[in-house]
Amino acid sequence: MAVLQMDPGAAYRALKSEIDAAVARVLASGRYILGPEVAAFETEFAAALGLGHAIGVGNGTDALVLALKALGIGPGDRVATVTHTAVATVAAIELAGAEPVLVDIESGSCTLDPAELERCFAAVPGIQAVIAVHLYGQAADLAAITDIARRYGARLIEDCAQAHGATFGDKPVGSFGEIACFSFYPTKNLGGFGDGGAVATCDPALAARLRSLREYGWEARYISTVTGMNSRLDELQAAILRVRLAHLAADNARRGEIAAAYDRGLAGLELVLPHRRAGSTPVWHQYVVRSRTRDALQQALAPRGIGTNIHYPVPVHLQPAYADRLLTGPSGLAVSEQAAREVLSLPIYPQLPDEAVGEVVAAIRAVLGSV
Numbered sequence: 001m002a003v004l005q006m007d008p009g010a011a012y013r014a015l016k017s018e019i020d021a022a023v024a025r026v027l028a029s030g031r032y033i034l035g036p037e038v039a040a041f042e043t044e045f046a047a048a049l050g051l052g053h054a055i056g057v058g059n060g061t062d063a064l065v066l067a068l069k070a071l072g073i074g075p076g077d078r079v080a081t082v083t084h085t086a087v088a089t090v091a092a093i094e095l096a097g098a099e100p101v102l103v104d105i106e107s108g109s110c111t112l113d114p115a116e117l118e119r120c121f122a123a124v125p126g127i128q129a130v131i132a133v134h135l136y137g138q139a140a141d142l143a144a145i146t147d148i149a150r151r152y153g154a155r156l157i158e159d160c161a162q163a164h165g166a167t168f169g170d171k172p173v174g175s176f177g178e179i180a181c182f183s184f185y186p187t188k189n190l191g192g193f194g195d196g197g198a199v200a201t202c203d204p205a206l207a208a209r210l211r212s213l214r215e216y217g218w219e220a221r222y223i224s225t226v227t228g229m230n231s232r233l234d235e236l237q238a239a240i241l242r243v244r245l246a247h248l249a250a251d252n253a254r255r256g257e258i259a260a261a262y263d264r265g266l267a268g269l270e271l272v273l274p275h276r277r278a279g280s281t282p283v284w285h286q287y288v289v290r291s292r293t294r295d296a297l298q299q300a301l302a303p304r305g306i307g308t309n310i311h312y313p314v315p316v317h318l319q320p321a322y323a324d325r326l327l328t329g330p331s332g333l334a335v336s337e338q339a340a341r342e343v344l345s346l347p348i349y350p351q352l353p354d355e356a357v358g359e360v361v362a363a364i365r366a367v368l369g370s371v
Contacts, residue, residue: 002305056233060183265361
């Protein structure tokens with residue numbers, strides 16, 4: 001592809017000297033698991049979020065599992081979330097022993113529809129928690145979702161895997177629920193060069209429980225007070241993430257510039273451009289357009305050298321591992337199913353040059369027969 005949809009290696013090339021120095025520092029230290037780099041990153045990341053505590057874990061899926069376990073959510077409990085998401089959101093609920101309840105999305109934002117969530121609580125007993133997914137770097141409607149969860153006595157977890165640095169109102173996403181979960185997969189806005197994740201909270205008691213659960217339930221080394229798991233952020237990834245965290249605001253700003261260029265360049269075409277929630281600031285993990293002829297558009301762009309992706313092609317409830325066995329809200333999941341047929345992610349990453357953005361716009365306009 002002449003223009004890649006994503007290029008994690010570009011982040012390394014842009015910050016090579018800083019990242020190489022960070023890696024060398026770790027290798028020279030002899031500390032590789034839960035050492036000073038992890039501790040420093042946890043402090044810096046918590047400060048960036050405006051939260052009291054961040055706990056580094058093995059990946060974003062583990063972050064969700066640990067969040068549920070720390071809140072006491074498990075067998076016999078139900079957890080409401082969306083089906084238009086990475087399968088990790090739903091898989092984590094089952095890994096914690098709970099039962100997913102799938103709720104439809106808003107057509108504009110592709111995030112959890114508060115009206116459907118309210119209907120779901122009224123129709124489905126036993127929902128003890130809600131996982132709100134901030135998809136594509138766009139905040140879900142946290143004001144409405146927080147209110148609904150509070151009224152029904154449910155715990156709120158924010159899945160911020162695609163929304164590092166996004167805001168809702170004047171607060172960062174992740175600061176509305178009891179626990180926020182992050183992934184540092186290489187393609188994320190804040191990505192490492194391997195797996196990694198974090199959970200964040202303002203509650204010191206929850207933070208202490210999370211730290212214990214991520215390492216076998218230890219409070220004293222080698223002594224398990226509770227049943228935990230092994231999910232630890234390693235020193236190499238933490239050192240790399242410290243470098244990238246220092247550049248996150250600038251990287252997100254560049255993503256915003258690219259998104260604005262797409263907005264201008266693609267206006268007037270038979271495409272639905274991304275929704276912007278009033279009062280929130282997205283961080284453009286993905287720039288996702290919608291087209292009723294999505295597959296034909298993607299196929300026509302490929303020979304022109306334009307890389308695209310589909311996030312996500314099959315809703316979780318229609319995938320073979322989950323089909324015909326998951327609870328859904330009373331209105332069904334028609335909006336989610338339609339989104340899966342129409343969404344297309346265009347190239348976006350901070351190092352994408354303006355010339356490449358122009359190539360993407362020109363190719364789409366040519367394919368769609370506009371001038």
